[in-house]
Each structure stands twice: as C-alpha cells, then as structure tokens.
Amino acid sequence: MGTALEIKDLHVEVDKKEILKGLSLKIEHGEMAAIMGPNGAGKSTLASILAGKEGYDVTRGSIEYLGKNLLEMSTEDRASAGVFLAFQYPVEIPGVATSTFVRTALNAQRRSRGEEELDAMEFLKLARQRAKELEMSEDFFQRAVNVGFSGGEKKRAEVFQMSMLSPNLAILDETDSGLDIDALKIVAEGVNKLRDNKLSGIVITHYQRLLDYLQPDTVHILAEGKIIKTGDKSLALKLEEKGYQGITEAN
Amino acid sequence: MAVNTETIDAVEKATKDYKYGFITDIETEFAPKGLSEDIVKFISKKNDEPTWLLAWRLEAYRKWLKMNNEEPKWANIHFPEIDFQDAYYYAAPKTDAEKPKSLDEIDPEILSTYNKLGIPIKEQEMLAGIAGSGNVAVDAVFDSVSVATTFKSKLSELGIIFCPISEAVKEHPDLVKKYLGSVVPQTDNFYAALNSAVYSDGSFVYIPEGVRCPMDLSTYFRINAAETGQFERTLIIADKGSYVSYLEGCTAPMRDENQLHAAVVELVALDDAEIKYSTVQNWYPGDENGKGGIYNFVTKRGACRGVNSKISWTQVETGSAITWKYPSVLLQGDNSVGEFYSVAISNKKQQADTGTKMIHIGKNTKSTIISKGISAGYGQQTYRGLVRMQAGADNATNFSQCDSLLIGKNCGGHTVPYIDSRNPTSQVAHEATTSKISDEQLFYVQQRGLNPEEAVALIVNGFAKEVLKKLPMEFAVEAQKLLGVSLEGSVG
Numbered sequence A: 001m002g003t004a005l006e007i008k009d010l011h012v013e014v015d016k017k018e019i020l021k022g023l024s025l026k027i028e029h030g031e032m033a034a035i036m037g038p039n040g041a042g043k044s045t046l047a048s049i050l051a052g053k054e055g056y057d058v059t060r061g062s063i064e065y066l067g068k069n070l071l072e073m074s075t076e077d078r079a080s081a082g083v084f085l086a087f088q089y090p091v092e093i094p095g096v097a098t099s100t101f102v103r104t105a106l107n108a109q110r111r112s113r114g115e116e117e118l119d120a121m122e123f124l125k126l127a128r129q130r131a132k133e134l135e136m137s138e139d140f141f142q143r144a145v146n147v148g149f150s151g152g153e154k155k156r157a158e159v160f161q162m163s164m165l166s167p168n169l170a171i172l173d174e175t176d177s178g179l180d181i182d183a184l185k186i187v188a189e190g191v192n193k194l195r196d197n198k199l200s201g202i203v204i205t206h207y208q209r210l211l212d213y214l215q216p217d218t219v220h221i222l223a224e225g226k227i228i229k230t231g232d233k234s235l236a237l238k239l240e241e242k243g244y245q246g247i248t249e250a251n
Numbered sequence B: 001m002a003v004n005t006e007t008i009d010a011v012e013k014a015t016k017d018y019k020y021g022f023i024t025d026i027e028t029e030f031a032p033k034g035l036s037e038d039i040v041k042f043i044s045k046k047n048d049e050p051t052w053l054l055a056w057r058l059e060a061y062r063k064w065l066k067m068n069n070e071e072p073k074w075a076n077i078h079f080p081e082i083d084f085q086d087a088y089y090y091a092a093p094k095t096d097a098e099k100p101k102s103l104d105e106i107d108p109e110i111l112s113t114y115n116k117l118g119i120p121i122k123e124q125e126m127l128a129g130i131a132g133s134g135n136v137a138v139d140a141v142f143d144s145v146s147v148a149t150t151f152k153s154k155l156s157e158l159g160i161i162f163c164p165i166s167e168a169v170k171e172h173p174d175l176v177k178k179y180l181g182s183v184v185p186q187t188d189n190f191y192a193a194l195n196s197a198v199y200s201d202g203s204f205v206y207i208p209e210g211v212r213c214p215m216d217l218s219t220y221f222r223i224n225a226a227e228t229g230q231f232e233r234t235l236i237i238a239d240k241g242s243y244v245s246y247l248e249g250c251t252a253p254m255r256d257e258n259q260l261h262a263a264v265v266e267l268v269a270l271d272d273a274e275i276k277y278s279t280v281q282n283w284y285p286g287d288e289n290g291k292g293g294i295y296n297f298v299t300k301r302g303a304c305r306g307v308n309s310k311i312s313w314t315q316v317e318t319g320s321a322i323t324w325k326y327p328s329v330l331l332q333g334d335n336s337v338g339e340f341y342s343v344a345i346s347n348k349k350q351q352a353d354t355g356t357k358m359i360h361i362g363k364n365t366k367s368t369i370i371s372k373g374i375s376a377g378y379g380q381q382t383y384r385g386l387v388r389m390q391a392g393a394d395n396a397t398n399f400s401q402c403d404s405l406l407i408g409k410n411c412g413g414h415t416v417p418y419i420d421s422r423n424p425t426s427q428v429a430h431e432a433t434t435s436k437i438s439d440e441q442l443f444y445v446q447q448r449g450l451n452p453e454e455a456v457a458l459i460v461n462g463f464a465k466e467v468l469k470k471l472p473m474e475f476a477v478e479a480q481k482l483l484g485v486s487l488e489g490s491v492g
Helices: A043-051 A075-080 A098-112 A120-133 A151-165 A181-194 A209-214 A233-250 B005-020 B022-028 B037-046 B051-066 B108-116 B121-127 B134-142 B145-157 B165-171 B173-179 B190-198 B439-447 B452-463 B473-486
Strands: A003-014 A017-028 A032-036 A057-065 A083-086 A093-097 A169-173 A200-205 A218-223 A226-231 B161-164 B203-207 B233-238 B243-249 B264-269 B274-281 B295-304 B310-317 B322-325 B328-331 B337-346 B351-360 B366-375 B380-389 B397-406 B412-421 B427-436
Touching: A003 A043, A003 A200, A017 A043, A017 A057, A017 A200, A017 A226, A032 A209, A032 A233, A043 A057, A043 A075, A043 A083, A043 A169, A043 A200, A075 A083, A075 A098, A075 B439, A083 A151, A093 A098, A093 B439, A093 B452, A098 A120, A098 A151, A098 B452, A120 A151, A151 A181, A169 A181, A181 A209, A200 A209, A218 A233, A226 A233, B037 B051, B037 B190, B051 B190, B161 B165, B165 B173, B165 B203, B165 B233, B173 B233, B190 B264, B190 B295, B203 B243, B233 B243, B233 B274, B264 B274, B264 B310, B274 B295, B274 B473, B295 B310, B295 B337, B310 B322, B310 B351, B310 B473, B328 B337, B328 B366, B337 B351, B337 B380, B337 B473, B351 B366, B366 B380, B366 B412, B366 B452, B380 B397, B380 B427, B397 B412, B397 B452, B412 B427, B439 B452, B452 B473
Parallel strands: A032 A200, A032 A218, A083 A169, A169 A200, B203 B233, B233 B264, B243 B274, B264 B295, B274 B310, B295 B322, B295 B328, B310 B337, B322 B351, B328 B351, B337 B366, B351 B380, B366 B397, B380 B412, B397 B427
Antiparallel strands: A003 A017, A003 A057, A218 A226, B161 B203
C-alpha cells in the first residue's frame, strides 16, 4: 500500500481568520476516506487548499503528497501529478466545448509529465469509451463546459472529467449536493467504476446517503478546524443517528 | 468620380515643370519628409500612373488640406497630435544591403512570438524582412513554385483579376476608374482623404459574372507585393452572381517602421454577388509603457449595390497601439445582407475604437453584428456602431450583439451603439454584455492542468468562438493561437 497523502498539523487562515486549526489526516493508496462535518467546519477549505486555490494562508503544518511537498506546487502541477478536485459548484466556460476542454487539459497534463499528447482521434476513442462506461450520452461533448447543465449533469460531467484525467487523488467536494437520489446513485456508481488500488479519494459530504453507495474505507469527522474523530463506515451511521452535537459531546 | 478640367490643367502644368522641381531627384528612391503636391506627384510618377489618377490624387490632397483641422476627435482614443509634415510618405522597398542579414539581427521578442505561433524558419525570414528572403517566399511557404503558378493560371482561366492595384490601373483602367472612390469618397473622412492622395499600392480583385472564386484570395499569395504598405488601397468588385473570399493580413507580427497607417478598402457587390472579407491584424502594439506601436486608421466599406447581394466582414484585431476602424456595409440592393464579426484585443496600453456601420437603404435588407471586445492590462476598448434604417428600408432587420470581456482591474470596455430608424416596419435588436474572467474560472481550468496563460487563452477563445468560426479554417487555427499569445502576461 503506502501513503498517498499525509497532512500534519495544518493551520490555515483566510483573511486573518483561522479556519483549519491543526488538521491531521493520512490516506493510503487505494483508500477512500469520507470527511463529514457541520457547516463552517472547514471542509471546503481543505478541498481548496489541497487543489491549490489562492487566498489561503498556511501558517503552520505540512502536506505531503506522494512524497512531495504539495504546498510548494502550483495548481496545474498538482493536477498533472494526479490531484483532481470535483467541484461543489462546477464553473461555466462559455464557448468551450466539453471535449475541447478535456482534451486541452489532458494534453497539458501529459505534456507536463513528458508523455506523448493524444491526437483528436485517439482522444475521441477514449472519451467515447469513458462516456459509455459512465452511461452518459455523447451529446455533451459538444456542449460548452457546464453551460446550461442541470445540477445532475454538472456532477456527472465532473465524474467524466475525472475518468478522462485518471487521477491518483480525487477530492469530491459535496458532490452529492443538489442531486436527487437517482442522480446521486448514478454519480456514485461512476466513481465506483474508477476505484482501483491506485486511486485514493477524499469524499466530502454532509450526509450519510452518498456513503451508502460509495462505501468509504474510513470516516473522519471534521469540526472546528480539525479531525475530531476517525472510524470506519459505522461512524457515519452513528453520526446520522446522533447528529454532530452528539458525536462532539461524546468526544 | 469627378475630375474637372481645371484639375487636369493644373496637373499638366505641374507635370511640365517636373524637370525643374524636386522630382528630378527621382533616382533617390525616397521622398523627403512631409506632404506637398510635389510628394503626391512623386508617388504617382513612381507608380507610372496615368494623368487622370494623378489628378484624382491631387484633388484628394487639396480636399485633405482643407480638412486639416478636422481630424476626427470623437473616438475614445488618446495620443499625441500627429505632425503630418514629420512623416515619410514614400520610401522604395529596402535594398538587400539595408535589410537584416539573418534572424540573429532580429529582436528576440519578435522571434519568440514567431516560434509560439509555430511559423517555419523560412517564413520567419520573409516576415522579418531578411535580405534575399522575399524572392523565395512563395516556394518556402508552399514547398514548390508550381503551386503559385498553378494558382495564377487557374484564376486567369476563370477571368478573375487579382493583382496589385498599380497594375490594375494600367491594365484595367476602366474598372478602376469606375469604382475607385465610389464607395469611400475622397472626402469621406480625414484619413480616407489622406490615403486617396498618397496611397502606395494595394490589391485589386475583379470576379466576373457568375464566377465562384475557387480559393481564398490572400495578400499573402500575391506575388510582387510581399510588403504591406503604409497607405494601402484595396478595391474588390464582385460582378453579378459571383463569390469571393478574401483574406487580409497575417497572424505573425510584421516589422514596420512607419507608425502611421491609413488604409482604405472598398468592396462592391452587384446583384446576387457575395464578398467575404477576413482580416487578421497584428501590427506592433507598442511596449508596456505604450511606447512605439502602429497607429492604424482604416476606412473599410462595402456597398451591396445589387439585389440579394451579401458582404461579410470578419476581423481579428490584436495589434496596433491605436485602432480606429469601422468596416461598414451600405445595403442598397433589396434583400441584401451585411455582416460584421469582430474580435478585438486591447492589452498593455493599446486603445481600440472599432465597430461597424450598417446603412439599410433597400427593402428587406438584413444585417448582423457580433462584436467581442477583450481588454487586459491597461487596454481600452470601445465598440462604436451605427445601425441606420432609411425611410425606404421596408421590413429591414438588424441584430447586434456586443460583448466585452475584461481581464484584470486596470482595463476598460465601452459600448456605444447608435440606432437611427426612419422606417416603422424595420426592426433593430441590440444585446450587450460585459463580463470578467473570474478567479473561479481560472482556478477551475488550472485545476485541470492548464497554466494561467493557457487558461486565459482557452477562456478567451471560448468567448470569441462565434466570431472565430466565421474565419476560413486555417486562418481560424492561427487566430486562436494568436489570441493566446496576445494576452500573455495579462494574468499572474
């Protein structure tokens, strides 16, 4: 196995306000870790800091990803090294076809890893195969990235991008938000198809129901800027039953 | 075109005096600084022009003199006053001795742009004006001289005339006489008057009745005219039922030491004819502080004279320190169609005031305007457009869409649409948006593996897509790269 990601005593500020207050987390290769927690606990901050978004000050602590100091890498270098963030609110890019976007991204990553770029035909073949696996229609290849997509379509498109870019570390930031139960199932099945012993995942969610489909290996409760409890899937069930209050107090 | 006897007399008198005037210096291959009747005569003589054309130039010059304090001041552009007596109006093409010997002598910044655009070495030499490169340009680009020869003979088989306008004046004087200045009159504006007086050369195209020109015509292909002039004059006539697509310019930045450019382009489409005119303009934009850079004052206008005729302008404007340009269409024939598709970038300290005029005169005429303005750095960009429905333009329709995209905090985008409707059955629709490239968009794209510059290029190309797809295929691919290169350094 081996460690994919190790976060040690991470302190992060936004506009001088401390959001993460000594967060530590370790994820093995192939491990699917769920992070649950109340609003304002710092879940999305964690996702953003891992992906390299600007505007966050790390005041203390470290993040090691595949043996490298993640905090020293640019956003795009992290992406090329296999960090993928499925956005809570996927962003619209008018005029750019989804297939053009994904091909540009995939080839930028391949270039940066010193791999050969895919030509249009090779890319299309791969994209068709992935869309088929995810039971998605190819219509969206030509639609502009996320423009006019329904909530469910946006999340499925994120999973499609993820499957095309085949990351080592996938961070799903509230991928279940705004999805009805059918859409949720489809998205979760999509992610499950991508799971193998190489892909590590961080699933950020409010609710237990996504975890019914995703079956995480570990569950971590994030509250007040740090992981306050770690357990297996039963912890999520307990949380559902007792609420955050109950868990926090029991702690 | 009115050439009165008085003018002709004046010309003849002046012509007689040549040997006493400064014209005796004709062997020196350049005219001294400044503008005078002598300079106009010098240019005309250099082109070996007939008397009527010299008379026409002189007439324009005199009209220009009267307009001398009438430089258009309404555009949203700011620059030091131009001293028109402090400029050169004629210089013979440089001899090989004066040209750079190799690419080693060229500004590394220009070379790096060539490389980013993927321009082959041979072509780079031609663009940079390397000694001896001009003659091999055509075979360097196409690997074989025969391509150009085949091209020429194919066109002449169809009766298509495509040559420098200086040549057309001699070989097809009736056509030139009939149409020159018929769309853009000498006194149309200050810069058009100046161009009429001192234009150096340009392109002439005539497509005969019923002929569909089988290839895109490009200045790039035109032999004997590798150098784009400071005062270009282009005249394109599409006779009844004909079609032509014309490409102007080049994505590669061109070397030019003349700061002032004032071109005139006239298009005439007769019954059922169609002209598609595409431009990529990438003149030197000046440096970060706004030093140097071309001042580009262009008058482009097409007349849809015939019924069911169509004129379509597509432009990608990324260069020049100042762009003042409004490609327009006069919709005279019933059912005629005018289109304007534009992408313009103002980065660094560039200023662009550009747009179009659609003048609906005939019945059931239709126009479409799609303008995409991109401002970055300290760039300022204004869309200025006029849609006029004349009293006789029954059931005429216009649709305009003007979108501005801002990158960064220090740039500006402005939209100034004028609408003038004098016919109650006509319809005018105008939509406008202004947006910014958001940090969210940049982060999203970078998270997928693109660096900040690639991310901006991708977003901008998406923004401009509606216009880019109107360009001929190979031009569109180059233009896409160019948008990215032009915006380098605009984020970060």
